[in-house]
Amino acid sequence: MKPETLFSLKDRVAVITGASSGLGVTFAKGLAEAGAAVVLAARRKERLESVAAQIEELGSAALPVECDVTREEDVDRLVQTTVNRFGRLDVLVNNAGIAVVVPAENETPADFRRVLEVNVTAGFLCARSCGRVMLEAGRGSIINIASIMGVVGVGALPQLSYNTSKGAVVNMTRELAAQWAKRGIRVNAIAPGFFPSEMTVGLTDTEEGLRFVRRRTPMRRAGRPEELVGALLLLASDAGSYITGQTIIVDGGWTCV
Numbered sequence: 017m018k019p020e021t022l023f024s025l026k027d028r029v030a031v032i033t034g035a036s037s038g039l040g041v042t043f044a045k046g047l048a049e050a051g052a053a054v055v056l057a058a059r060r061k062e063r064l065e066s067v068a069a070q071i072e073e074l075g076s077a078a079l080p081v082e083c084d085v086t087r088e089e090d091v092d093r094l095v096q097t098t099v100n101r102f103g104r105l106d107v108l109v110n111n112a113g114i115a116v117v118v119p120a121e122n123e124t125p126a127d128f129r130r131v132l133e134v135n136v137t138a139g140f141l142c143a144r145s146c147g148r149v150m151l152e153a154g155r156g157s158i159i160n161i162a163s164i165m166g167v168v169g170v171g172a173l174p175q176l177s178y179n180t181s182k183g184a185v186v187n188m189t190r191e192l193a194a195q196w197a198k199r200g201i202r203v204n205a206i207a208p209g210f211f212p213s214e215m216t217v218g219l220t221d222t223e224e225g226l227r228f229v230r231r232r233t234p235m236r237r238a239g240r241p242e243e244l245v246g247a248l249l250l251l252a253s254d255a256g257s258y259i260t261g262q263t264i265i266v267d268g269g270w271t272c273v
């Protein structure tokens with residue numbers, strides 16, 4: 017198969033959560049450029065509408081849907097709206113996430129629970145709701161956005177709840193993959209290193225933050241969001257048809273030393 021066919025998402029429909037800012041916008045544009053119609057989910061509606069307009073300018077269909085991914089009824093409505101509009105759902109990018117930076121001894125149980133609720137429980141809700149449609153169709157690809165902090169600790173950037181949640185995402189990926197593999201659904205994860213976004217303000221846009229990232233990254237720089245799109249398209253498309261349960265780390269070498 018030619019590469020352009022192998023990686024094509026023509027006629028496919030993708031739901032991207034957390035598509036109102038940061039990496040989610042890049043993921044949505046990357047999937048749209050590969051041919052998919054994209055459904056953009058997050059809480060900030062005006063942001064979603066602006067991203068949808070940019071994608072439509074590229075010539076792809078984009079549907080903004082206001083959705084708090086921690087609310088079961090919002091997630092079910094997101095999936096129903098997608099199926100009503102497009103008649104199918106092929107790809108879910110479970111990207112919505114939050115982080116709290118605070119030493120473990122000062123982290124509140126409320127913050128800890130909130131981070132797990134958004135990063136883990138909401139990911140489960142989205143996978144379950146989209147998974148039901150995919151199981152019915154006998155095909156689908158779910159891509160969870162984990163983090164290098166789901167596979168290593170950092171210490172100098174104290175985020176216990178975040179790192180705990182991303183570790184859970186890595187193993188949720190394996191278990192969902194194991195449960196659904198024989199029914200046509202692949203479930204994988206991408207674990208990014210450091211990329212500029214609202215979440216990493218202060219780290220990827222200040223000299224001190226960049227020094228921290230450069231010092232510990234073998235490639236001596238933060239990532240560019242578009243450098244995640246290759247892994248995303250591999251996992252979303254038929255190019256990754258025999259890959260499931262895996263976490264692809266895209267980190268400039270952070271976790272290899």
Ligand SMILES: NC(=O)c1ccc[n+]([C@@H]2O[C@H](COP(=O)([O-])OP(=O)(O)OC[C@H]3O[C@@H](n4cnc5c(N)ncnc54)[C@H](OP(=O)(O)O)[C@@H]3O)[C@@H](O)[C@H]2O)c1
Nearest residue numbers: 034036037038039058059060084085112113211213214215
């Ligand atoms: N940037 C990095 O270096 C990096 C590294 C590793 C992993 N990641 C992961 O990449 C993902 C995207 O993060 P980002 O860096 O792009 O950060 P970001 O710019 O802060 O984006 C986070 C997105 O999540 C959405 N979100 C948060 N809570 C939500 C909720 N309850 N319901 C619906 N949407 C919600 C936000 O939208 P609304 O506020 O509009 O709802 C926003 O679109 C996260 O899972 C993050 O952990 C990022």
